[in-house]
């Protein structure tokens with residue numbers, strides 16, 4: 001243990017995702033986010049991924065910046081349509097070479113890569129052939145994964161298959177707030193299954209091709225509490241926890257969907273005829289670590305008739321971030337202990353944690369963001385306490401290195417520890433970035 005309680009091998013990092021930063025959409029195949037963002041009214045400021053942070057051309061500068069901040073590990077995602085413009089078929093040499101150069105650049109600077117294979121940018125061509133509601137997409141994903149392992153596996157030891165399957169399935173196909181913007185709960189449940197199957201198949205492919213590498217999946221986990229101690233609110237909280245958290249934790253870590261939620265769903269959408277024999281075995285293949293994205297907690301109340309889960313989310317009582325999410329570091333500590341209690345000794349990586357705030361414009365080359373700094377400090381402290389309590393957390397990635405294309409919020413929500421002036425593409429570290437740099441240095445890496 002080092003003086004402040006983080007273990008010697010602990011790594012501090014920063015995270016991004018391909019479509020949120022790369023731009024250069026003309027140098028790759030189209031994805032569902034390119035089309036979705038062009039539908040009027042879907043993205044609040046009308047922003048598209050076309051330019052974003054122009055990272056495709058400015059990656060050297062971004063890597064230098066990370067090195068200056070002392071970032072030890074970088075979580076980024078590989079764009080499926082950049083590697084395979086049509087989703088399947090002929091790979092793009094230019095796309096693969098971009099990631100090779102990026103990875104070589106990371107190694108030159110001593111930064112350890114953590115590569116995510118899918119961060120929501122499904123190739124449009126595959127969507128046109130049925131997308132995630134079609135089981136075939138899981139097999140196409142496994143092929144894409146195998147290609148990436150073959151092309152880039154010599155440069156990456158740590159992999160994440162899928163980022164936040166909840167968002168892909170239920171926000172993309174149930175609530176419809178994210179691409180492809182569908183609103184069919186039964187379809188969302190089927191999509192969740194196919195996305196989890198894709199994960200399992202990609203784990204198998206990695207074991208076959210790169211037996212010595214490590215692999216995990218990243219789940220967005222939202223600890224849930226009832227609004228009151230009434231039996232109905234408690235049942236609603238259990239339902240929300242079941243639908244959002246256990247729906248993914250249980251199949252991945254125990255090889256089974258949670259019974260209570262299966263019963264609830266089947267009584268509404270009929271039997272799950274899309275789950276085939278052997279699927280849950282594939283989905284439950286052992287992984288090397290669990291990626292946890294943590295932002296906040298939910299407080300829910302029972303609301304008969306309100307949506308497929310018959311509940312509402314209560315307004316947060318404490319301070320909130322620019323997303324309206326409650327600042328709740330204690331719930332991160334409790335979540336990590338719960339994972340250990342309910343799922344046993346897992347290696348955990350906090351693959352995202354951070355906050356959007358209405359940052360002031362830069363003055364004298366600096367952006368003062370005291371609230372983000374306090375958010376990071378509080379959550380790092382929660383991680384440190386969980387480690388002291390025996391949870392095997394190995395790394396922490398702040399979301400995000402740069403302000404970027406925040407999905408349906410366009411460029412209006414800024415999560416970066418580094419400010420991006422989109423007019424000039426100038427990067428300006430915020431106070432929180434300088435604080436994080438000093439925090440990492442104080443921890444000896």
Ligand code: FCB
Pocket residue numbers: 017020163164167220293352399406407415
């Ligand atoms: C997570 C996403 C990430 C970013 C943050 C704010 O759900 O994985 O891309 O949008 O939220």
